[in-house]
Amino acid sequence: VVPKDHDDSNYKLAYDGFLSQVPITTGNVYAINDALSAEGAAEDYETCLKHLTKSNILATSAATGFPKFDLMLLGMGPDGHIASLFPGHPLLKENEKWVTFIKDSPKPPPERITFTFPVINSSAYIAMVVCGAGKSSAVQTALGNNQNSDLLPVQMALAEEEFTWFLDKDATSKL
Numbered sequence: 001v002v003p004k005d006h007d008d009s010n011y012k013l014a015y016d017g018f019l020s021q022v023p024i025t026t027g028n029v030y031a032i033n034d035a036l037s038a039e040g041a042a043e044d045y046e047t048c049l050k051h052l053t054k055s056n057i058l059a060t061s062a063a064t065g066f067p068k069f070d071l072m073l074l075g076m077g078p079d080g081h082i083a084s085l086f087p088g089h090p091l092l093k094e095n096e097k098w099v100t101f102i103k104d105s106p107k108p109p110p111e112r113i114t115f116t117f118p119v120i121n122s123s124a125y126i127a128m129v130v131c132g133a134g135k136s137s138a139v140q141t142a143l144g145n146n147q148n149s150d151l152l153p154v155q156m157a158l159a160e161e162e163f164t165w166f167l168d169k170d171a172t173s174k175l
Contacts, residue, residue: 001038001101001111004031008109038101038111045113046099061122061160066098068160072115072123076130077107080138080152084114087152092117117156126159133170140174 004011011031019029030048032041052058053067061068074082084102085092094100094116101113120126130139142154143165157163 001032001034001036001041001113002109003034009034032113038103038113042097042099042101042113046097049098049119063160064118064122066118066122069119069123071125071127072120072159073127073129074120074157076128076135076138076142076154078134078138079106080142080154081107082128082153082157083120084112085117085153085156087150092153092156094118121158121160123159124161126157126163127166128154128157128163129166130171131168133173135171136174139167139171144175 002008004015006012011034030045030052033044034041036044049058049067053060059068059070060066076082077086079087081087084105086102086106089102091100091102091114095118097116098119099113100116101111103111105112138152138154141152
């Protein structure tokens, strides 16, 4: 929950790296309201998603009743977090809200909003893009023969149809 032009803004990252390069109308881009608190921004974004599903702009999963994105593009942090769902955090168990907030993120900025696992896991396809040696231990835990019973958030992500990993050589260096 930072201004859209802030270096920590996911909107800025998406806009600079992708949205500004493709012919998409601004009315089809749904950024968070960065003038609101984290809690307010999460509630506002969930309301927006509910409006999009009621208007049949965004599909609803027949299996879960949550919104069904055609494709969700995700990255993973060095600790195995995805979105703003961090290892050991109570938000990992949220199963009713579509969008929620975190005020004590272990990674700056401390205040964020995030899709919940029911929304992430209702996506038709998930593309997990991971680059860098700093993430190789988490990749090893997620994809190796690790018998650890504590799942990383990345291991809790599922797609309704297909989950595909896109990894660079450094990220796979421990496999």
